[in-house]
Amino acid sequence: MKKYPVEVYQNLLFTKGAIKGPQRIFTARLLIDTGSSYTILPIEALIAAGYDLTLFKDKNKIRLTTASGFTFAHKIAVQWLHILGIKIENYPIIAYTLPEDIYADGILGMDFLSRINAIIDIKNGIIQVH
């Protein structure tokens, strides 16, 4: 079992993630959200990484329900995703740009947290992974 420090601010937890696309690697700041089904990354970053979202068909879109309503977003498998010391290849994420005032680029959701069997120690700002 490994322990990874995360940034705790007020009632929020942040970490970083690295993503590999066809053209480049980028890293982004992620809000850890156990209320999110999926891991989410900004559309602009995915385009910059080399994904042409216009080539993805509507069947790749999913309905995304948020606190303020719903929208549709592309589900894309990135070449790899590296978060909390774990790299997973061909990983599906949601392409969606979060509002400006959220101090994060994306969301680390339950899909990834479940897959690595994460244990969140909020008091000490640590996530244990198996």
Added chain:
Amino acid sequence: MKMSEIKKKYHNEWLLIEVSKFDKDYNVIEGKVIANSPFKSDIYSALLRCKGKKIAIEYVGELPKEMAVLL
């Protein structure tokens, strides 16, 4: 420029960094700031024009004291 130097130079801003060196967990060790702004959207615009192979989006500084998020 080292990340420690970048953090001293910029404050309460979003940065787009062309990275020359990551650590094993993809934290930036060294890189060049190619865009900086208090607004994340400016960084995303710059991101679409950037040419680097390794790119990091970072926020340096303090977060607002009263911040609430509901997604």
